[in-house]
Amino acid sequence: MALAVLGETPKTPEQLAVWSFVHMSHHRDIIRVIFEATGLRLDEWVIDPFDPNSDDTWIYQHAIMHNQMDSVLGIAGYDLSTLDWQDPEILASWINANQTEHYIAGNILGLG
Amino acid sequence: MPQVEPPQEQPSTPYTPAMPAQGPLILDKMAGMNTSPDRMGVSDDQLFWIDGFMPLDDNNLRTLPGVGPQLYNAPPGTTIIYFDFFNIASSPKCAVFLSNGKVDQFDTDTLAVTQIAPPGTVLVPFINNIGTTQYGNQYLIFVCRQNDGYFIWDGAVLYVPGGPAPGGGLMPLGLHGSAVEIYQDRVWIANDATIIFSAPSSVSDFTGGSGGGSFTSNDSFLKVLFERVVSVNGFLYQIGDSSVNYISGVQTTGSPPVTTFTNQNADAQVGSPYPASVEVFGRNILMANSFGVHVIYGSEVKKVSKPLDGVYSSVASFAGFQLSSGQATIFGRRCWCVLVPIIDPISGLLRNKLMMWDGDKRWWASEQDVASIIFIRHQEINSTFTLWGTDGAIIRRYFAVGSFGFQKNLLSKLWSRPGWFMTGKAGGMLWGCIKYNFVDSAIVVRVESETGLAFAQSLPLPLPGAAGYNVFDPQSFVQPGKLIGMFVSTTASDITINTLGIDIQITEYRG
Numbered sequence: 001m002a003l004a005v006l007g008e009t010p011k012t013p014e015q016l017a018v019w020s021f022v023h024m025s026h027h028r029d030i031i032r033v034i035f036e037a038t039g040l041r042l043d044e045w046v047i048d049p050f051d052p053n054s055d056d057t058w059i060y061q062h063a064i065m066h067n068q069m070d071s072v073l074g075i076a077g078y079d080l081s082t083l084d085w086q087d088p089e090i091l092a093s094w095i096n097a098n099q100t101e102h103y104i105a106g107n108i109l110g111l112g
Numbered sequence: 113m114p115q116v117e118p119p120q121e122q123p124s125t126p127y128t129p130a131m132p133a134q135g136p137l138i139l140d141k142m143a144g145m146n147t148s149p150d151r152m153g154v155s156d157d158q159l160f161w162i163d164g165f166m167p168l169d170d171n172n173l174r175t176l177p178g179v180g181p182q183l184y185n186a187p188p189g190t191t192i193i194y195f196d197f198f199n200i201a202s203s204p205k206c207a208v209f210l211s212n213g214k215v216d217q218f219d220t221d222t223l224a225v226t227q228i229a230p231p232g233t234v235l236v237p238f239i240n241n242i243g244t245t246q247y248g249n250q251y252l253i254f255v256c257r258q259n260d261g262y263f264i265w266d267g268a269v270l271y272v273p274g275g276p277a278p279g280g281g282l283m284p285l286g287l288h289g290s291a292v293e294i295y296q297d298r299v300w301i302a303n304d305a306t307i308i309f310s311a312p313s314s315v316s317d318f319t320g321g322s323g324g325g326s327f328t329s330n331d332s333f334l335k336v337l338f339e340r341v342v343s344v345n346g347f348l349y350q351i352g353d354s355s356v357n358y359i360s361g362v363q364t365t366g367s368p369p370v371t372t373f374t375n376q377n378a379d380a381q382v383g384s385p386y387p388a389s390v391e392v393f394g395r396n397i398l399m400a401n402s403f404g405v406h407v408i409y410g411s412e413v414k415k416v417s418k419p420l421d422g423v424y425s426s427v428a429s430f431a432g433f434q435l436s437s438g439q440a441t442i443f444g445r446r447c448w449c450v451l452v453p454i455i456d457p458i459s460g461l462l463r464n465k466l467m468m469w470d471g472d473k474r475w476w477a478s479e480q481d482v483a484s485i486i487f488i489r490h491q492e493i494n495s496t497f498t499l500w501g502t503d504g505a506i507i508r509r510y511f512a513v514g515s516f517g518f519q520k521n522l523l524s525k526l527w528s529r530p531g532w533f534m535t536g537k538a539g540g541m542l543w544g545c546i547k548y549n550f551v552d553s554a555i556v557v558r559v560e561s562e563t564g565l566a567f568a569q570s571l572p573l574p575l576p577g578a579a580g581y582n583v584f585d586p587q588s589f590v591q592p593g594k595l596i597g598m599f600v601s602t603t604a605s606d607i608t609i610n611t612l613g614i615d616i617q618i619t620e621y622r623g
Contacts, residue, residue: 002346002395014409018345018395021378021410025347029361029374036372048411111361 003106006099009092016052024048026102026111027065033109034072042068052085059083066101073108077101137527139544139598140611142167144474147422147457152595154525158419160597161457162476163465164520165609168443173522173609174549175602176442178481178515183500184218184225184507186210191504193237194388197491198246200267204493206500207244207252207265208507211237215254217265220491228265234258239388239434239487240339243291243302247315251278253292255301261288262301264315277316284318291387295343296362298324298371302338305329307350309371312364323369329357333380339387345395349408352383356413378411388436388487393448393471400435400450405469419475420467426455427462438490440499442511445470449499451488458521458599466510480510481517514605516553522600522609526562529616538591539619544612545583548576548604555602557612561593568599581610591616 002022010016024047031042045061052058063081070077078097084090105111141157144167151160165173184206186192191211197220198205207228208216215229234242234256241257252265260273262284269278277283289303299310299318307329311322318324329338335354342349348359355377362373382401384390389400397408398416404424405417417424427433430453437450449466456463464485466478479485480501488501488510499510542557554575560568569589576582598612 005345005395014396014407014414017409017412017414019410021412022345024411025358025360025374025376028376032361032372032374033363110363110365 003099003103006102007095009088009095017049020048020050023098023102026106027069029111030069030102030105030109031065033111034069037109038072040072042072066098069105070101073105075101075104075108135529137529137596137614137616138611139524139609139613140171142170142173142609144419144470145476146419148418148420149422151523151526151597152528156525159522159524160526161521161523163456163458163522164478164518165476165522166442166445166447166468166478167474167476168445171610174443175514175520175604175607176478177511177513178517178605179501180509180512182506182508183220183223184208184216186505187214190214192487192502192507194239194242194487195500195502195507196244196489197493197500198244198252199249199493200252201249203267204491205252205267206491206507207254209234209237209242213237217252217267228252229263229270233263239436241290243289243340243387245292245294247294247299251315253294253299253315255287255289255292257290257303258288260285271316279316281316283316287318291338291340293341293343293348295341295348295359298362300341300348302341302350304337305334307338307341311369312371321368323364323371325371327375331355331377333377335383336385339384340390340399342390342392342397344392344397349378349397351387351390351397351399353385354383355380356383356408356411358411378408379413382406382413386435388434388489389450391437391439391448393439398437398448400437400452402429405450405467416469417467417475423454423457423465423477424452424467427453431462433464434487436487436489438488438499438501439492439497440490440511441497446497447471449488451485451501457523479518481515482506482508514550516603516605518603520602520604522598524598524600524612526595526597527614528595538616540589540591540596540614540616541586542571542589542598542612542614543584543586545581545610546573547581547608547610548579549606549608550604551575551577551579553602553604555600555604555607557587558599558601559589559591559614560597560599561591562595563593 005022010019050058083094143157145162146154146158154160167173194209204220205217212231213234214231217226217228235258244254264271273283273285289301291302293300297313301308308326311317311324333355334352338350340351350357356379360374364371384399384401391398404415406413406415433453447468449468453464468476482503485501486504491498501510555573558568558570571587573584
């Protein structure tokens with residue numbers, strides 16, 4: 001799994017497409033492995049593709065997915081419910097926090 | 113020649129349209145070719161057709177090198193069907209599949225040839241029936257579409273179905289396919305609509321009891337079959353003839369071990385029926401199909417070959433030709449090439465052309481100094497990409513040595529300036545600068561128009577006395593029509609076109 005991609009801030013439409021794909025794929029893998037291991041069925045929202053300029057629903061649904069994942073895996077987690085794709089500092093901080101949670105979840109589940 | 117004064121400038125009104133822009137017509141930006149619009153609609157930064165030159169940057173359009181020496185010759189009575197590269201330890205090799213079912217290995221450093229498999233091993237030698245990959249730097253693995261079609265080669269020993277397997281055990285019987293890849297330390301084989309995978313860290317154990325297995329796709333979007341399996345960026349992409357799927361999150365757990373993974377669709381409509389055209393390009397995948405060249409960015413399949421639309425499908429169904437692709441490092445730039453039969457816009461003949469892309473915006477075309485290329489592949493070792501090709505008889509390196517053995521042509525746009533709708537006659541001057549990196553063949557610039565060759569004027573440029581920049585003397589001509597363009601032709605082995613320009617003076621108005 002190319003988790004390294006999740007640490008990159010996409011700057012072009014092509015980079016966003018790759019980032020979004022890797023991100024969604026990892027969420028799907030996490031949901032699947034948790035179900036296989038525990039029988040718990042977590043919510044899966046369609047978070048790929050998305051328009052970072054006009055999609056507040058994406059932030060909300062994505063935050064729910066992380067909250068559920070963190071709760072099952074015992075991850076302290078970050079607040080990922082606030083994001084402004086146009087603000088470089090907020091975006092960089094969010095990207096880092098999101099990737100960290102994915103990295104921790106991947107390690108716990110043996111997903112990488 | 114009577115001098116006609118241009119009309120005085122007047123403010124633009126609905127009744128008196130302003131004069132079109134004046135100024136020279138200049139070819140210097142070299143932003144690649146674009147056959148998508150009509151030749152009139154090409155932007156000033158681009159050319160309509162580039163063949164045998166590489167657009168590197170502003171004022172930098174350089175002739176491409178030609179082939180290197182012969183490095184492998186097909187044995188008498190046989191034809192080269194397919195080849196691919198691998199390495200055993202650090203020794204670079206090439207596996208060559210011949211029309212009689214034989215498989216040869218040649219060392220690309222020493223050129224030593226070794227037989228991998230005897231004639232008759234591959235029962236139906238055809239590009240789409242063979243898949244190859246390498247397992248680490250230990251083995252070449254190849255599969256064929258035949259009942260027992262799974263083979264491993266370690267540089268000295270061929271491991272065959274039913275025989276001993278490397279590291280112990282037996283090679284599997286009944287295993288076959290047309291594509292193979294290594295992903296997450298497992299062997300993945302595509303056999304029509306079925307994907308078969310090995311146990312972790314095994315090249316010969318595909319049994320369910322060890323964590324191997326298989327699945328068959330009955331998805332409606334698969335249509336026919338999986339053409340390629342490709343590992344990139346942490347995913348295993350399954351390229352179907354009309355779709356793209358991907359696998360991720362592979363895990364083998366439990367006792368007995370069970371392998372699970374996620375298998376999702378990325379694109380339900382676009383794939384490629386040309387497995388040899390599918391290539392990894394960085395962290396993405398490039399592939400060619402009937403309507404163009406596409407890049408898979410994550411799950412988004414995006415066509416990137418719009419500039420080729422004017423020629424790409426000029427041969428219906430490519431006359432049955434199997435597209436192939438490869439990469440090359442040329443003048444320090446990594447380029448991607450796909451071999452496509454097209455109708456050459458200059459000669460009007462069917463030619464197998466290398467359509468080339470810099471991975472960004474620039475496209476161009478080329479041939480090499482061989483009669484007809486039928487298959488290409490690249491070798492990558494130490495992050496150096498070398499393109500190799502064959503005409504069926506010989507394998508050579510391409511873009512290896514400067515050559516005057518093949519034609520290089522350019523077609524500019526057809527400019528409508530200074531005033532195509534009113535031009536009766538005009539006179540002009542052709543000027544420019546060409547850097548001769550090596551002085552051998554002459555360059556001819558033909559000034560032409562919308563009338564084609566009827567009134568075109570060829571202006572051969574004199575050869576300079578020595579290498580270096582040559583600002584050639586302006587060449588005068590009479591404009592042959594209402595629109596104006598340039599055709600440049602040479603066999604020069606190494607020149608760089610910096611700038612070509614035309615100054616036009618209307619001498620007679622129509623109407």
